[in-house]
Structures are given as C-alpha cells and as structure tokens.
Amino acid sequence: MNVSTTQPFQVVYSLFEHEYLGFLFESFVVQINTRGQLTFQHQNVSSKNADEFASRLDADDFKLIQLIDQIQQDAVIKKFSPKRLSVVDFFLKVYDAEKGDKPLQEKINQYVQARMGKIMELLRDKQVFVMGKDGEPTWKKLSFAPEKASVLFHFRRNEDNTHYFPTIKYAGQKLEFMYKNAALICYEPAWLMLNDIIYSFEKGIDGKKLQPFLNRKFIAIPRSIEENYYRVFVTQLVETADVYAKGFEIRTDKYTPKPQLLFSNIKAANVPELFADAITDREPDKILFELSYVYGKSIVSAAEAKKVSVDLEKTAESYIFHRLTRDTTREKEICKELGKRGLELKAGRTVMEKGAAVAWLAANLPELESKDYTIKQSDKSGKHYFIGDVAVEVGITENNDWFDIYGIVRFGEFEIPFIKLKNHILTKNNEFILPNGQVGIIPDEWFTQYIELFAFAEGDEQLKLRRHHMALVNDLQNGNLATVTMNRKLEKLREFETIEDQPMPAGFVGELRPYQKAGYNWLHFVQNYKFGGCLADDMGLGKTVQTLAMLQRRKENGAESASLLVMPTSLVYNWLNEAQKFTPNLRILNYTGTYREKNVALFSEYDVVLTSYGIMRLDAELLKTYYFDYIILDESQAIKNPDSTTSRSVRELKARHRLILTGTPVENSTMDLWAQMSFINPGLLGNQHFFRNEFLKPIEKDKDEHKTRRLHALIKPFILRRHKSQVAKELPEKIEHTTFCKMTEEQELAYEETKSYYRNKILKSLEENGPGNTQFMLLQGLTKLRQIANHPLMTDPGYEGSSGKLKEVIHKTRDVVSKGHKVLIFSQFVKHLEIIKRSLDKRDISYTYLDGNTKNRHEQVERFQKDETIQVFLISLKAGGVGLNLTAADYVFILDPWWNPAVEAQAVDRAHRIGQQNTVFTYKFITKDSVEEKILALQNRKLQLVTDLISTDETIMKSLTKEDIDNLLS
Template sequence: MKVSTSQPFQIIYSILNHEYLGYLFEAFVVQLDDKQELTLLNQNVSIKNINEFAHGLDENDLQLVKLIDYLQSENIYKKFVGSKKRTVVDFFLKVYDQQKGEKALQEIIAAYVEKIKAEMLPLLLGKQLFIMGGDGNPIWQKVEVLSEKATVFFHFMRNEENTHYYPTIKYEGEKIDFQYKNAYIVCDEPAWMILENKLYHFAKEVDGKKLRPFLKKKFIVIPKTIEEDYYRKFVTSIISMFDVRPKGFKILNEKYAVIPILNLAEQKSHQTVLVEANDVDVQKEEDVTLAISLSFQYGKFTFRFDSFSTEVNVSMEKNGDDYVFHKVERNLTFEKATLAKLEALGLELKNGRMILPKSDALALIQKNYAELTATGFTIEQSVEEDAKKYFLGYSNIEVNITEGNDWFDIHAIVHFGDFEIPFLKLRNLILQKKREFTLPNGEIAVIPETWFTQYSELFAFIEHHSERDGFILNKHHLSLVQDLQSESLASAVLSRKLEKLRDFEEMQTYQLPKGFTGSLRPYQKAGYDWMRFLNDYHFGGCLADDMGLGKTVQTLTLLQSQKEQKNNQPSLLILPTSLIYNWEMEARKFTPELRILTYTGTYRDKNIEVFDNYDVVLTTYGIIRIDIDLLKNYRFNYVILDESQAIKNPSSYITKAVMQLNSRNRLVLTGTPLENSTMDLWSQMTFINPGLLGSQHFFRNEFQVPIEKKGDDVKMQRLYSIIKPFMLRRHKSQVATELPPKIESIHYAQMTEQQQKEYEEAKSYFRNLILEHIEEAGMAMSQMVVLQGLTKLRQLANHPRMTEPDYQGDSGKLEDVMEKLDTILEEGHKVLIFSQFVKHLDLFKERLDQESRTYAYLDGSTHDRQAQVEKFQNNEDIQIFLISLKAGGLGLNLTAADYVFILDPWWNPAIEAQAIDRAHRIGQVNTVFTYKFITKNTVEEKILALQQSKQRLANELITTEESFVKSLTKDDVLALLE
C-alpha cells in the first residue's frame, strides 16, 4: 500500500547490512497519524519516485536519495559489470565467491562505496535514522544521530617488555566505553560508528580502521623487537595526525620562526665536456636542467613544500634507549603566501618544485636574486661532491659607442659580481653559442639568455681593430646602434646628421643638377635627397618604390649630380636585357649630358679602358656573368642593379659575379625587394652594404628561420629596423595621389559541362596521387607532384585544350572573357590581357584571328618588344595587348590602356599588382578597371583564399609558385583538392 502524498508523511533513513557491500542505507517515507507519529505504512523512496514527495523534502534529502540510489545493487552492477550477459545476482555471486572471487574488483567496489558513504553521512545530521529489522521493517530501532564530533585519544604505554597501544573516546567531555559493546563501524574514511543506537563521528577525520581492532580488544601489544621500526613509521604518523597520550617516551610540541629556502640541483641527461676557448674553461652541456625546489626551515628542521603539506611535521629522535618525538607546527599560511610570491616573480612551482633548462633557471634566479635575498630567502645549491656551484649574483654589460670618421668605436666592459671579464672572451663564447665559463673563484658563470638576444647582432657585426686593441662597427650598422641606445643596452654619441638617416623626411635638401632637364615630384625629390645623403656617407641603398613611381628618373638625377660634382669615374648600370632601350630613352630625355655606353651584344668591344670616356655604362646581367673576370678589375663610381631581385639567390653565378665588382658606391633598384624569402634581402643588402646582415649562416639562423619557420614578429621587426635606413620604399597609394582611381573586381566564370567533367576526373586522379606521395615520402618530398597537379588543374580551369590539344569542347572562361571584351572594345577602350600561360594566350590569339581583330602581342620569345609597346600605345586601331606574365611584368609603360584583364590567378599577388601597374602608373589620366577571371568551384577560387592566409612579413614576403607550394601543409593541399 502506498503512502498518501496528500496526508502528513515523514522521510526517514534506515541502515542495513548488505551481504557483500557492508552497511548501506535506504530512504523511506512513512505515513504519520493524527498525533504526528510514525505508522507502519511506509514506502521506499528512490530517484524514480522522489518527485511525488518532493514537497516534503529538503535539499539534503534530495541529495541523500540520489547518493543512496548510486549504491543500489543494480546500479553497482551497471557501473562495474564486464559483460551484460550476466544477471545482477550472478554478478555478485561470481565477484564475491570466497574461493574464486575477483579480489581486485572487490577492492575497487569497496573504495567506491566508501566514497559515496563519506559524502552521504554528513547529510544525515538532523535526520531520523533507524536500523532496519530482520523482517524489513525500516523503523525497527531508532538511532540517534549525534551532532557534535567525538574525540579520539591514542595511548602508547611503553614498558621494559613491550608497548601497549589503544584508543579512548570522549564525547562532550565524557569518556565513552565502546569496547565489547557490539559497536560497529559503518564507514571507514572518515570513521562513523554506531554504539548503543547512537551514530558517532570524530574530530580530525579519524580512520575507522584505527578503531575497528579495538571494538573487541582492549589493546594491541608491540613487542620490543620491532619497537624502533614501529615507532618510526606508525607512531610518528599517529602523532602528526591525532591526539596522542604517551607514557615511556616524550612528545615535544615546538614552534619556530620560518625561513624559506630555494634549492638548485643540477639534473644531467648527458655528460659534461670541458673544452678550451680563449683561456676560459667552457662548460659545453647537452640537455642539462636545473631543479628548483622550495622548502622551509623551522629551527633545525627543514620541510619540503607541496600541496599536501600538513600543519605539523613529526620526526623521531632516539637517544640511547629513550625516544623523543619533535612535533613541529608549520605556518601553512606563510608557506602558501611564499609560493604565491615566487609565482609573481615567474617561478611557477608545482608542488614546490619546477625543472627548467639550466640557462632559464639561472636567469630567473639571477633576475630576482636581490629581491629574494632581501625578503628573507636562503638560496642553496646542491652539496654533492661533483656538483658545480653556479654564480647567482648580479651581472651586466656596459657598452659605450662613439662615432668615428669611418666607423663606430665600441668600448665594452663585462661584470659578473666583482669579476671583470675581457670583452673579447665573452664575444667569442656568445658567437659559439656557449653559455658557461669558470670564474676565478671556481664558480660557473652562465651567460644570460637575454644577452644572446640583445647583443647577438652587435657581437656578430663588430670587428677587431687591425691596428689597436678594441672593436669597431661599420657605420652602416647605424640602426643597430640606435636600437641599442633606445633600449638602454648601450650609450652612444652620434652626430645630428647621422641621427637623421633613419627618418629621411627630415633629410637635408640638395640642389637638383643643372643638367637635369625634367622635374621631380616631391616624393621623387625626397628619394634623390636620400640617395645623395647615402652617397655622402658612402652607404649603399635600395630604392624599392612601387612600379611606375619613377625609380629610373630618380637614379638618372643622382648620376647627373655625380657628373657635375666632378666624379670622373663612370658608373655601371646592370639591367635585364629588355630594359636597355628604356634606360637609353629616359637618359636622352632627362639627362642628355650623360655620356652613355651600351656594353652589350656578341661583338662588344672588350676593351674596358674605353669606359673612361663615358659617364654611364649600360650592360646586362648575362654580360656581367660572362665578363666578370674582366670587369672586376675596373673601378666604378657606382654599380647600380635595376630589377635587383635578379641576385636574390646567393649561390647563383650572377650574384657571385656582381659581388666581385669594384666600386665606390652601390645602389639597387627594385619594385619587389622580396620575392621568395628573406634570403632575397640578404643578397641585395649584402651587395649594397657588405656585412650589414652578417654572414649567410648567421642571417639564416638569426632571421630567416625564426621569421619564416616560427613566425617570430620580434625578429621580423629587428630585420626591418636594420635595413630601414638603406631601403626607401614608397607605395603608389602614399605618394602618387594624382593618379586616377583603380577599381578591381572579380568575375566568376562557370565551367561548361564537358570542361567540368574533364576537371573532376583530373582532380580525383591527382588527389589520390598526391595523397599517396605525401603518405610515402612526406610533404617536403612531394612538392613537385603537388605543383604538377595544381598546375594541371589551373590549366583545365582555363581551357582543357591547354593540356589536351584534341579537346573539342568550349571553355566557360574563354567565352566570358570574349563577351566582356566585346563590350569594352565597342566603347572604344584599350585593354591589357595578362596570363602566365603562353598556351592560354595562344587560344586567345586564335580566337582573335578568327574574328579578324588586330592586337599587340608580347611573350618571352618576342624580339621587337619596344615596337609592340609603341604599336599599342600610339595606334588607336589596336585596342588589345596580349602579354605573358614573365615578359610583361617589367619595364612597360602602357598608359594607353584603361582596362586590365587577369586571365588566371597567380601565386604571387605582387606580380599581379605589377601587371596592373603597367596601366596604372604616372601618365595615366583615366580610371583603371581590372577584372580577375576566376573559374568557380576550381582550385583557382581556393587559391585566392589561401594566398591571404599565407601572406607574411607584413605583406612584404612575396611568394613565387615554388615557394608558395613549399609553404603548403597537407591540410592546405586537401583544401585545394576538395
């Protein structure tokens, strides 16, 4: 019969002894009579029906019913059963079989039951508890749940033969007789005990296992033979946790002031090797770490800190036959505050300990050494016989820099405490990446990691003076000097004139040469002034203005000024072959007084003495490579490289050749100072200012790898800081404000049905092929097949005939381009059509020929390059100019066009911008409209998004096709081939 929820009822809890699980609890609701007393009408309450009685329960009741439910036999079965084929009864019979039972599982279940009961029992305070009768009556015997905690005292009585050990219990000051009274423990951790229908719990979380032996025993006897070991292990533990009443030995309660201690101990995984380096013992170690541990000294006792530290520590001392236990009270509040203080200093100890690479650990200690010792810390090092003792005190470098006539003089002093170390020895150690050396007192000094970062460039770039003791630094390292000065890493005295070099806007102005027949825009005049200033200091420079901003005219103005300053040595201008004519034309126009020699052609006169009769010698990169053994013997005023990205590869023959040229000044011109990687910068900067970026090896380790592989923004900013005074880069949007607007839009084309079929088949083939290569050889070894596959797909997106000459179908892109072209031509506009694929241009030539349309054409095989340009610029009937990427990216002024078609997306967004700038340059008066044609649902569409995610070096690191593919991850490739 069910309890009525509309009538008064009371929830009660009943304890029972489970055959396998020990003492458990059940929850019941019991109907109340008119006198509000319990009746025999009751009903079990579980999580399933608790909502019916919720209005009569509180939060503790709800939680108790939930916990009781966890310990139901069927729920224990569900939690721990290994096979669902067994029934609940079978499960318990098998697990708890006396001969073949699963002992390990029994222990796991017991621990789980204890955990739930420990959470449950405190919730019974204030509740009605009963012992369940044998007939299942839940209110058979009432149990009083005592609200106060009882106290347990552990007694040890030592005599000549043995030691007696037993507990006593007090409740509210009265001793409780619990032995031989049928008491029983219902929960062990912590102990809850029922004695004479009263439920006790205990202060200090007494363990039930320590009481259970004495329920039916007066005391335990510890024989004399095991006394010392027993006292050291068991008695010490009991004293640290509970109240102990000793007889026959002493317990001393002790309080002391606390001193925090940091201990450093070396942990080696490899042996230490001593090597000689400039009379200094250097410790070269691999994988050596230091452990920093925190402990606290209380009087003569020292305790290690961890998260589980107790409020007292007990140690045993034996004097003859007497035992003394020292019970030391610890100040855990102070200890935790000390740990927090260390964490604020960067010492994040876990459980009182941390392990760091040795240099990092020592840097942390040295950085905070003064504060730690001032606030009472003792810092100790390992006392092992072979352990090294490290110098932990103050260290610093004082660097003073003064400007000389041709270089900076470097004066530096290095201190480790009271010891002064010769600067030369320290420099050699840092350059060799060695961190340790032995001080005169035997301590090991470790060079701080920050010095490797802060001074590595200074140490790499300075040179030992050839005539006197000391160091010098080339003046083109001005940026490094100013950065050290601004970061308070060095004091420097510089002339006001040199200080201005980094901010060329404040540069002094120079008169334009009288023989210059044109006019310079303000930014061009600023560029001329900058080059003149570099010339005064014999610095090399890189003029890296955007395409179309007049690098040629600025350079010719400089060369004319050199002529008028009576610099009689000729200057050598090295160009791509296609630009020779352009430079000749510009020189005739703006600097007609310059005597120009064009040193090119198969039948050139190889008599270099004839150079003396000219102001400027024009030649090509190819000629330099062939004639370098001859030309390196001539002293030029300037050697100037146009399109200087031609020397981006340090190991190329052209780069090695130009590096051998002899000149008073050097200058490079480029619209794309970086094409492939930061190493492009090294080549060009090393040419104009040898040593500016250190050796190739140094540059790769210090800049290229951190920037390109690790995305190190700090290193990137340092690199730009070094080169900034010698690179002048203005973007068109900044300076050519008179240019008309440039409007760019993307036109998406749909593939034809047949084209899409061809594309999808190829995509599936290359996806499988590429993935197979990546799995077998890795991404790095699969770049060629990736490039091959992506190129094939890009060509199919343009027109399948580019890969399959027998293809008879159409191309969606070609039709869209022709349709747009018809509209533009009818309105009288001129258009540049760019593609990086000559085969693609061939398809358009074929189509234009079929429609009898005239056009200009330029690719790498075109010989009459300038004639094609002039035909398009000057002939109103020719409205179309087909141009290949490689042939048309440089040296073209095509302002007659006001439309640009980009037929296919390029890996290199900067080259795409250069193509547009053939029309959008000084001299253009019309708005320039650019259309990028992208085939939908192809790799072309995905290239656009991927380019943005791969843009690096603040949009200055421009990627070629090969470098773009090298940057791709496996996930990138999969995304392209989706």
C-alpha cells in the same frame, strides 16, 4: 519492472558487498504508493537514463549517479583491462590468491576508494539502504550519525611488548564496536557501519588502522621489533591522530619558524612537473628556489603538506616522540613577503630563468638576511654563482669609415673587457666564468640590448662597426646603452630632410618630376656617405630615369671606371631605349649575347656596362677582376635567394658603390631582404644564421611586431620607397571592378568531382600526417581547382563543354575593343592564354602575345604601343609582371587571382604608370562558388601581415590552418 515518471517515485542508494571490490553502492528509483510508501517496483538508474527522472533528482543526485557508475564492475574492467575479458575471467586473473596482480589490485582499490569517499559525503541527506540478497534495493534502511566520532589510539609499553588498540567516542560516550558485526564500508577516509548507523570521523582516520580491531581487542608488538615499528608506524600515527601513551613520552614542541631559502641550478629534464611550463627553448637551465622552515633543530620543507611532523628520539630506557605543530600563520606571512618581492612560490618552490634569479637575489639578499632569512646555495647545485652588482659601460667612437667599440663589464670587483661577452651574447649563454671560478650571470636584458651590436661588429681583438650601422649606434645612444662620439657629417643621417639638393647633369635630356629629383638627391646622399642604397619606388615611378641621371652625373664628375648594370634579359631593350632618350651621351656597352667580347679592358672605353643576370653569373670570374664605379642591380629580387649562384656571384664583384632597384624588395620571405641588403651593405643584418633566428622566424612564424619594427629601423636609412598614391598626383584615376562568372553545368560537374577527390585526400592526410606533409598535395589540389574555374580544358584535354569565365572574358573583350580601347589580359597560366588566343582567332581580333618563351619581347611591346589595329595584349603574369611600359592600354583584365595581391598590382602597373593619360579600368574575373571566391576572402583575412616586409604565396601556404583548408575546399 520499470518505474513510471508520471507517478511519484524516490531515488535511493543501496549498499552491497562485492566479492573483490568491497562495499559499493547502486542507485535506483523506486515507485511510491498512495500512502507515500516505497514499493517493490524499482528500476536501476544510471547516467544513461538519469535525465528521464530529472524532475525528482537534484544536483547531488546527478553527481552520485555518475560516481556510482564509475565503480560498477563493468566500468572498472573497462578502465583497467587492456583486453576484452569477461567479468569472471578478469577477477579470477587479477585477484588469484597466488598469481594475482598485486600492483593492479592496489590501483583498482585506490580508484574505487577515492570515489567511495566522495560518494559517502554526498549521501548524508539521501535515502540509503542495505541491499537484500535477492537484489531488493530497500531491504534495510541506514542512517548517518549527525556528528563525527573521535578515535584515540592507546599504546602501553611494558617489559615484553607494547599493547596497541583504539577506542571510539561518539557524543561523549564510548562506542562499543569490537565483536559487534561492524563493517568499514570505506577506508580513505574511514566510514564505519554499526547497528545500521554510519559513522564518520574527525581527522579523516585511515580505515585500515581500525580494521584489525573489528574482531580483536589489541595488537601486541614484541620488544624485538618495537624500534622499527615505532619509527615507521607509531610516528606516522602520532602525526595524524590522537594518541595516549604509557611507557614512552610524547612531547609537543613549539617554535617560531625561521625561513631558509635554498637555490640550485637544474637542467630542464629535472625541473619539477609543477613548473614544466617555465621551460623555454632558449634557456634549458633554470634556478630552483626551495623554501623550508627551521623549527628548533628540525627543518620542514614548505612543500610538505602535513601540519604536524614527528621525530623519534631513542633514550637509554625508552623513547621520546617530539611532536611539532607548525605555525601556519607565520609561514603564510613569509610566503606573502617573498611574493611581494616577486618570488611567487607554488608548494614552497619556484623555478626562474638564471638571469632573473640572480638579479632577484642581488636585489633582495641584503634586506632579507637582515630579517633573519637564511639564503644559500644548495650543495647539490654543482655551480657557485656570483651574487652581487653587475654593470656595463660601452663607448662608441667614429674613426674614418668605422665605429670603434670599447667597454668594461663589472661583476663586483672584477672588470672584464666588453668584447669577452661576444660569444656568450651571440650563443645566448648567460654563464660567464669569473677569475675566482664563480659563475657570473649575464643579465637577460643585455641579450636584447647588445646582440645586434655583437652580431654586426667585426674583429676579435677590437670591435668595429661599419658606418652603415648608424641606426644601431643611434639606438644604443638613445637607450643610454652606450656613449657615442661622432663628427657632424654623420648627424645628417638622422633625418632625410637634411639631404642637400644636387645639380642636374648637363647631359641629361628632359626634366625630372619633383619626387624623381628627390630620389636623384637621395642617390647622391647615400653615395656621399659610402652607403649602398635600395631605390624601391612603386612600379612605374621612374627608377630607371633617376638612376640614369645619377650615372650621367658620375660621368661628368670624372668617374674613374665604368659602372655595371645587371638586369633580367627582358629589360635590356628598355634600358637601352631609356638611355638613348634621357642620357644620349652615356657610352653604353651591351655586354650580352653569345658573341660578346669577353675582355674587361674594353670597359674603360664605356661609362656603363649593361648585362643580364645570366651573363653575370657565367662571366663572374672575369667580371670580378674589374673594379667598377657602381654595380647596379635592376629587379634585384633576382638575388633574393642568398645561396643561389647568382646571389653569390654578384656579391663577389668589386665596386666603389652599390645600388639596387626593385619595386618588391620582399617577395617570398624576409630572407629576400637579407640577401639584397647584404649585397649593398655587407654585414648590415649580420650573418644568415643570426638573421634567421633573430628576425625571419620571429617575424614570419610568430608575427612579432617588435622584431618587425626593429628590422624596419635597421634598413630604413638605405631604402627609398615611394608609392604612386604619395607622389604621382598627375596619374589618372584607377578604377577596379570584380566580375563574377557563373560556371556552366559541365564545368560545375568537373569542378565538384575534383573538389571532392582532393578534399577527402587532404583532410585525411591532415589527420594522419599533420599540415607539414600536406602542403604539396594542397597546392596541387588548389591549382587544379583554379584551372577548372578558368576552363576545364586546362586539366582535361578531352573536355567538350564550355566555360562561364571564357564567355564573360570574350564578351567583355569584344565590348572594350569595339569602343576603341586597348586591353592587357593577364593570366598565371600559359594554357589559359592559349585558350583565349583560340577564341580571339575565331573572332578575328588581333593581339600581341608574351610569355616566358617569347624571344622578340620588345617587338611585341612596340607593336601594341604603336599599332592602333592591335588592341589586345595577352601576357603571362610571370613574364610580364615587371619591366613593361604599356601605357597605350587603359583596360587591364586579371583572369585568375592568387594569394599575393602585390602580384596583381604589378600587372596593373604596366598600364597605370607615368605617361598614362586615361583612366585605367581593372577587371578581376572571379568564378562564382569556386575556390577563387575563397581566395579573395582569405586574402582579406589572412594577408594582414605585420608590415609590408612580407608578402608571399609560400608563407601563406605554410600558415593555413585546418579550418582555412576546410573553408577553401568546402
């Protein structure tokens, strides 16, 4: 019979006894009549329907209902039965007298009792009843005793045995509870029901200690087992309850606690769970501190929660229980004192890094010992640590082309050569074995301060640094980490403003712009100090002409051998043209083609040997027999993979000087930077393993700004990078537009079908396999969607519809061409360019074309630059993104965006470069309501990386979150 919420009702709690689970409660709402009396109309209330009755429930009622739900038999079975069993089957199986599951019974009991304890506390001000046998919830009313009762346990030891029994007092009067039909309705702690009154107890008495006496006057313990009984049971009772003894003695001992701090070495696997979050990948071993208090002859762990501890002493005739009450006030003062000194304890323990722990001990040990603290290493530690002063002195002296490094490390009285720490620092092992067998701990800060020094230094007996590590030497000196002695010449490296102006070579035809002249001076600057350099000016600022001017100067100064210029095949023609124009006196050997003469003796007749990366790789064994004056790599990102044959081959070549030219020193990863810097200045950034751990992972994975700044500082002296906005003030304006293209109906249908297919497939894979196994599928899906956003013909040769973007591109092209302008049209997809070609052919619009398979590349460029009838140049982004001078165009169309805006910027730079006289208009065509729009948004949000060091499609793909992927495919 349901209770009406529109009429008065009352929540009540009804006690009943379950055959297996013991006493439990159920919660009900009961209708109230006009006289304010409870009626027989009632309804069970649970968490499922409690909100219906919220008008007459308070916060405690909601807590009670939730707790009561958790102890009902169905909830218990659901929690503890892995199989779906009926109520009868579950309880008969678990609670069978002979074959029952005792451990599971105990777990269930603990679960129920924990919740019953909370329920009893919340019930004090509620209406509580005993349930009738017919299920009537308000059969008999119960009340709670307003005060707490006390229990006194009596022990009387005589010649044969020890009698043991409790007495209960309430409000100063003895409470008769034996043989009175009393019941313990909760055990942990005890709640006793007697004469319809529920009693609770001081000191949280365990109900199991009262249960035997509900129908029993005393328990007799025979002499034969009394010692064991006293040690196990009575000792525990003396600690937690009030005990009266006759026949043995209970003494209360009082002492002022003296702190004892033990420290020990532990492995990560043994770190207490409380401190599991203190474990890091870098250093699995830790130091565990454990605080104890010495009370007389007793030692009590600070982790021990109980405030009273009891020890049993057996005498000739009897027993003495020594009851020790802890001085919690003094213990708190001790913990506070240690906390102020940086030792924050949890339950009397803490875990610290070994380095930090030993440093803490060295700093605090003397003063704490003077305050009567006992601090010692635990016998179980297995290692004996040195605790004392640790210091280091490092000196660096310039010696010709090297810096010599020397130093002494002091562990107390022991002096250790600095070089002995090399392997420890590089492997991040902070334990150093001293001559006396003690373990000295290398301070944590030394790993940060000196790891680069050891990683970059050469030599096993005597440490040496190459001169190009000047930035590191400066940092060590500025940080007071080393004493440095050097000559005045090297002081010029501190600031590039001190670079001297160099005369231009007589054989140079033309004039360098001011910033180009500054670059020319810089090339001589690094040359004079025998450093390798990286000229990394923006595309179009004239890296070629600056380099040619420097090579002409080398020729006129009597260079003893030829220089080697290595570049992509597509740039050979450009270099020959530029050399003919600016340095016609340079003797240049075009060492390319199938029929090249493979004879290095020929090189002495030339000033410059010009070749491609492919030829260099094929002829590496031959080329490394010649000692070049310069080795110069153009578009040096070609060696960005340090493990590639190209990269390994070029590193084996020999030269007095090394130079690289690139507008994008980092394309895919900071490892690109390592490969190129290691070519021009070997050892500058350490070995690959070191660089990967110390720079690549922290920068790319963790976005570590400190590591990014550190790497920038190391490479800064050897890279000259100028942006067009800084130096080429004479360049005309560049105006950018974004044109949004609406998909046709047929195109939209094809797009939605593909999007749904990949969205379901990718999100399912994310759930099952995680992001690591989804990257390829994601890239595949996004590529197809991008292609359909351009034109569905790119994925479906049978598609007969049109494309919104194609219509817009052709419309804009006809408009530009009709007004006499020239336009570069870039796409990352050759298939897309083929579609554009067919559309241009239909409209009789002439064009030149370039992709990765184009052989007559320079002819295509010349035709577009000089033939006024050709106004369109179709270019694949990969083939035409670098090395082209296309200043005849003043319009640039980007047909499809991608993650890396730098790729698009390079394309625009084909037209917006030195020599351009007109304003350059850039149009980026974006298909509306497609993944292209999402890519633009993601560029702005996701590509704000720490510095310009990283700019990569691959890195972004790896860093996409599930939310990013969801947004891209929504």
